[in-house]
Amino acid sequence: MEDQCRVLAAAVETLDDVFYVYDADGKLAYWNARLNELFDLTDSELSGTAPTEFFVADDRAAVEAAIDEVFESGQTSVEARAETTEGVVTFELSGRLLTGDDGTVQGFSGVGRDITDRREREWHLQRQNERLTEFADLLAHDLRTPLAVTSGHLELAAKELSPERIDAARDGLERLEAIIDDMRTATREGALATEEQAVNIADVATTAWNHVETGSAVLEPPPPILVEADPKRLLRLFENIFVNAVTHGPERGERASGEDREAGTTDITVRLVPTADGFAVEDDGRGIDPDDREWVFEPGASQAADGTGFGLYIVRTIAEAHGWTVRATAAEHGGARFEFDIDADTAC
Numbered sequence: 001m002e003d004q005c006r007v008l009a010a011a012v013e014t015l016d017d018v019f020y021v022y023d024a025d026g027k028l029a030y031w032n033a034r035l036n037e038l039f040d041l042t043d044s045e046l047s048g049t050a051p052t053e054f055f056v057a058d059d060r061a062a063v064e065a066a067i068d069e070v071f072e073s074g075q076t077s078v079e080a081r082a083e084t085t086e087g088v089v090t091f092e093l094s095g096r097l098l099t100g101d102d103g104t105v106q107g108f109s110g111v112g113r114d115i116t117d118r119r120e121r122e123w124h125l126q127r128q129n130e131r132l133t134e135f136a137d138l139l140a141h142d143l144r145t146p147l148a149v150t151s152g153h154l155e156l157a158a159k160e161l162s163p164e165r166i167d168a169a170r171d172g173l174e175r176l177e178a179i180i181d182d183m184r185t186a187t188r189e190g191a192l193a194t195e196e197q198a199v200n201i202a203d204v205a206t207t208a209w210n211h212v213e214t215g216s217a218v219l220e221p222p223p224p225i226l227v228e229a230d231p232k233r234l235l236r237l238f239e240n241i242f243v244n245a246v247t248h249g250p251e252r253g254e255r256a257s258g259e260d261r262e263a264g265t266t267d268i269t270v271r272l273v274p275t276a277d278g279f280a281v282e283d284d285g286r287g288i289d290p291d292d293r294e295w296v297f298e299p300g301a302s303q304a305a306d307g308t309g310f311g312l313y314i315v316r317t318i319a320e321a322h323g324w325t326v327r328a329t330a331a332e333h334g335g336a337r338f339e340f341d342i343d344a345d346t347a348c
Contacts, residue, residue, distance in 0.1 A: 018112035070095040208238035222272035278342035282331035293328040
């Protein structure tokens, strides 16, 4: 019997999960070494600890309710977050009542399983489903207008054979194609970025600049910035950022004097700069009104006549798929600045 107890104790120590036993007073009586590792506490510090002491304040009420439940019904299950040596961990906690041969309650035992990754995947899936719902609502609204305009022009063109009417119809179809393309991209980017690798942002940004119509705008040679990212999605992110900068830059001659225009002064300059938390893309264009800096990331948000309204929404979606955040603010020279904060575990 003694040998069996030693084998059982050794088996419990091999678990990746936390194993615990609480006495009838709800005090910690037995545990495996995983609990010591996660909270960096000695056996003497852990002995007699109440269950709620391990978890964040917002989740303690749920843990207390679970303890009441296990003593009333014999079993329980609850999720709670704790600050550990491995960061904030979401635990799935189980509990089963322990009784003696005479039915006397002796306490309860259970297992704490780390479900942080599972909850993160579920969160991303929920976000993706929410985006799909948004697209279903936007589809009817955004596609109805260009389709109606195109149909009208084509009917007139069939009667008049007017080149102007045909060109207008072609413009409507091109806008419709752009909307559909952006919607498909946004749907794809709603999934997790699963092909991450070491990427030099400067190389991706330079390639993206060459992919878009930039006119006389200039991209300053970007410095090397290394991150772990999906290069294809990062390319799309920069393409949309650059299109936004060029599209919402100053009108021709809006800033430059006559002499500057004759000398070939560029309409806008775009810069990629490293920051303490990641990187930023800024320009010296018109900038974004402070009241609109959150709105510009919403699906369908556009102030350009030929814009689809999905460009910056896709930028935010790709950033979130990498675990990053993005915010719009003002650049040093009054233009727009988009700051990307990268999780510490993401940067190389």
